[in-house]
Amino acid sequence: MSTATRVANRVEKVPFLSRGDASLLLVLPGLFIFSAFMLFPVVYLVGISFTNAEPANLFAGEGVVSILTFGDATYVGLQNYADVLTDPQFWNSFGVTWLFVATSVLLKILTSISIALVVTSDLVRGKRFLRSFIIFPMGLPAIFTITVWRGIFSSAQFGLMNQFLTGFGFEPVAWLSGRWTAFMAYNITEAWLAYPFMVIITVSALQDVSEELHEAAVVDGAGFVSRFLHVTLPSIKRPVLFATILTSAASFQQFLIPFVFNEGGPARANELLVVYGYREALQFQEYGRGAAISIVALVFIGAFMWLNVKKGRLADGVND
Amino acid sequence: MGLLANIGRKLSQDAKNVATTPADTLRNWKYTAEAVQRGEVPASEVVKVAVSTVLATLMVLALLFPIYWILMAALSGSGASLYTSESFTLIPADPTLQPFIWVVGDLIVPGYAISLSIPLTDLAVVFDTPQVTILDAANYGIERPSEFKKFLWNSVTVAIPTVLIAMSLIIPASYALSRQEFLLRRKVLFLYVLMTQVGGGLGVALLIGMYAIYVQFGINNSKLALAVYYAATAVPFNTWLLKTYMDGIPVSYEEAAVVDGAPPWRVVTEVILPMSAAGLATVFIFIFLTGWTEFVVAQTLLGTENYTLPVGLYSLVGEYSIPWARFSAFALTFATPIMLVYLFAQRYIEGGLSFSGMEG
Numbered sequence: 001m002s003t004a005t006r007v008a009n010r011v012e013k014v015p016f017l018s019r020g021d022a023s024l025l026l027v028l029p030g031l032f033i034f035s036a037f038m039l040f041p042v043v044y045l046v047g048i049s050f051t052n053a054e055p056a057n058l059f060a061g062e063g064v065v066s067i068l069t070f071g072d073a074t075y076v077g078l079q080n081y082a083d084v085l086t087d088p089q090f091w092n093s094f095g096v097t098w099l100f101v102a103t104s105v106l107l108k109i110l111t112s113i114s115i116a117l118v119v120t121s122d123l124v125r126g127k128r129f130l131r132s133f134i135i136f137p138m139g140l141p142a143i144f145t146i147t148v149w150r151g152i153f154s155s156a157q158f159g160l161m162n163q164f165l166t167g168f169g170f171e172p173v174a175w176l177s178g179r180w181t182a183f184m185a186y187n188i189t190e191a192w193l194a195y196p197f198m199v200i201i202t203v204s205a206l207q208d209v210s211e212e213l214h215e216a217a218v219v220d221g222a223g224f225v226s227r228f229l230h231v232t233l234p235s236i237k238r239p240v241l242f243a244t245i246l247t248s249a250a251s252f253q254q255f256l257i258p259f260v261f262n263e264g265g266p267a268r269a270n271e272l273l274v275v276y277g278y279r280e281a282l283q284f285q286e287y288g289r290g291a292a293i294s295i296v297a298l299v300f301i302g303a304f305m306w307l308n309v310k311k312g313r314l315a316d317g318v319n320d
Numbered sequence: 321m322g323l324l325a326n327i328g329r330k331l332s333q334d335a336k337n338v339a340t341t342p343a344d345t346l347r348n349w350k351y352t353a354e355a356v357q358r359g360e361v362p363a364s365e366v367v368k369v370a371v372s373t374v375l376a377t378l379m380v381l382a383l384l385f386p387i388y389w390i391l392m393a394a395l396s397g398s399g400a401s402l403y404t405s406e407s408f409t410l411i412p413a414d415p416t417l418q419p420f421i422w423v424v425g426d427l428i429v430p431g432y433a434i435s436l437s438i439p440l441t442d443l444a445v446v447f448d449t450p451q452v453t454i455l456d457a458a459n460y461g462i463e464r465p466s467e468f469k470k471f472l473w474n475s476v477t478v479a480i481p482t483v484l485i486a487m488s489l490i491i492p493a494s495y496a497l498s499r500q501e502f503l504l505r506r507k508v509l510f511l512y513v514l515m516t517q518v519g520g521g522l523g524v525a526l527l528i529g530m531y532a533i534y535v536q537f538g539i540n541n542s543k544l545a546l547a548v549y550y551a552a553t554a555v556p557f558n559t560w561l562l563k564t565y566m567d568g569i570p571v572s573y574e575e576a577a578v579v580d581g582a583p584p585w586r587v588v589t590e591v592i593l594p595m596s597a598a599g600l601a602t603v604f605i606f607i608f609l610t611g612w613t614e615f616v617v618a619q620t621l622l623g624t625e626n627y628t629l630p631v632g633l634y635s636l637v638g639e640y641s642i643p644w645a646r647f648s649a650f651a652l653t654f655a656t657p658i659m660l661v662y663l664f665a666q667r668y669i670e671g672g673l674s675f676s677g678m679e680g
Binding site: 118135142255 | 341345368369372373375376377379380383384386387389390485489490492493495496497500502503504505508510511513514515516517524525526527528529530531532533548549551552553555556559609612613615616620629630633634637642644647648651654655658659661662663
């Protein structure tokens with residue numbers, strides 16, 4: 001009798017479990033590790049957000065017991081939440097975050113679908129090579145790419161973007177010192193970071209679009225635009241929607257771009273929610289306040305993700 | 321072993337393709353030209369193809385321009401900054417590899433003295449291995465080379481446990497989720513689908529809690545703890561990805577194996593795993609890259625002596641200026657192997673990411 005069968009027999013003896021439920025054992029380790037490292041910090045964060053924790057009192061105690069008591073931090077009730085929710089700074093970064101999600105996702109979808117259409121077009125030769133090169137940036141470490149883009153948008157006259165502008169006879173722009181120019185720089189960088197992933201998914205979806213439908217549409221006299229709208233788009237809708245949802249969640253959680261570019265500046269105007277929480281906690285040492293911000297951010301991200309899964313029917317495959 | 325041989329074969333095929341492409345292209349051109357002369361293909365069609373190919377190539381070049389720009393910055397070696405130069409030139413006037421030598425530093429295998437004592441006597445034979453100097457940075461006028469090798473070692477010792485732990489969690493789980501029906505299966509899948517959207521940023525939101533916990537457990541400077549964390553964050557997305565991939569493998573193969581009398585574990589090792597090679601490769605690369613490129617958590621949790629490559633890279637960035645030549649050389653040395661892996665693993669990644677169950 002093999003081990004697997006023995007385990008299955010054991011499982012069967014437990015009431016309310018059937019023989020097949022032994023497979024749950026294959027899933028549990030991953031689930032456990034994931035919960036330990038993702039869900040436990042969330043619970044802990046909720047705890048901290050009700051205290052006046054800062055490094056001096058949080059790390060006062062020793063060992064496991066002090067984790068449960070949050071060191072010597074004292075309970076302050078909903079104080080942190082009240083502070084945060086009445087702070088205009090918070091609402092500013094809240095608004096900027098949603099705006100960033102909207103603009104960057106739109107930009108990402110438009111560029112990625114255009115690129116994907118070009119590298120799958122029948123008129124282009126050497127598509128395989130172009131496709132190999134186009135996803136290059138995906139292999140680059142994000143921190144490197146973002147620092148390079150910081151150089152590109154450098155306010156100096158000889159930043160690459162400014163050289164480009166002056167080449168066309170425009171005045172150089174101090175990109176990262178203006179609120180909206182910095183915001184624009186974030187968007188462009190985010191689009192460049194995300195396009196390889198989106199293009200891969202869109203390209204493989206485009207390859208599955210049936211040739212016959214296209215030919216039938218051509219016979220019926222449909223032009224390029226109407227073929228795209230009525231044949232291509234419906235066929236690639238689901239994978240692109242999936243990529244869009246993933247990428248909009250990524251936009252919501254964007255941290256490195258604002259952090260590396262100008263720490264969410266100028267004058268904290270562009271602090272996306274995650275950056276705001278991070279700076280309050282780890283740079284200004286207000287752990288309790290930072291935790292409250294993070295929890296509010298988590299609630300919104302969570303609701304957003306849950307809506308995506310429900311509305312985007314992402315979990316359809318679950319019931320197969 | 322079969323898998324490795326397979327990869328080797330595909331790689332040599334790729335290399336052959338790359339080598340023969342120019343000749344093939346020329347032959348195609350000649351063929352088309354002849355067809356046009358004979359009047360079989362309208363010339364306007366050829367012009368259209370040529371123009372759109374050129375435009376597409378230009379688009380790709382424009383998209384990749386930042387990478388080229390940074391490569392030129394590394395080669396120009398002027399060091400101080402990118403912006404003090406007069407203006408950007410396509411090829412640096414005075415290319416130098418000095419920044420790369422600064423990154424790599426000394427490659428010297430020190431001499432060892434090996435002594436073998438001969439049993440039952442007091443005699444010993446002593447060998448002195450010679451000191452092997454592959455590259456001595458001092459010869460190129462570099463006094464203090466970068467700590468690239470130390471960072472590399474740290475990154476390797478984080479990435480390998482990450483991959484091992486994550487793979488051993490993900491493969492059985494995705495097999496079970498794809499093939500078996502059990503208690504809570506849908507709940508788990510739903511949770512994983514929900515959590516696929518968790519990116520690096522959520523890690524930042526959790527960072528405060530995590531940092532506090534890690535400090536109190538005293539594991540905030542441990543590379544292994546970081547590896548386990550990376551593995552944990554990789555679980556939902558990659559389990560779901562691999563599960564979707566395995567769904568695309570027809571069940572009939574397994575049934576055939578079972579009919580032939582294969583025990584369950586052999587069905588897995590000889591049918592499922594070989595057939596999901598593309599999915600496994602994709603997942604492998606994704607997990608590896610998580611550990612290899614993550615920055616924020618590593619920077620917060622690790623001490624200076626345990627810095628991984630991304631953190632080491634960013635530590636070069638000063639408050640007011642960035643030493644561009646060295647920065648780019650460092651980053652390119654760090655990123656080139658990954659980009660090469662990407663280039664060759666593309667067929668797998670595209671196959672593995674196609675979400676075969678999601679059309680329409």
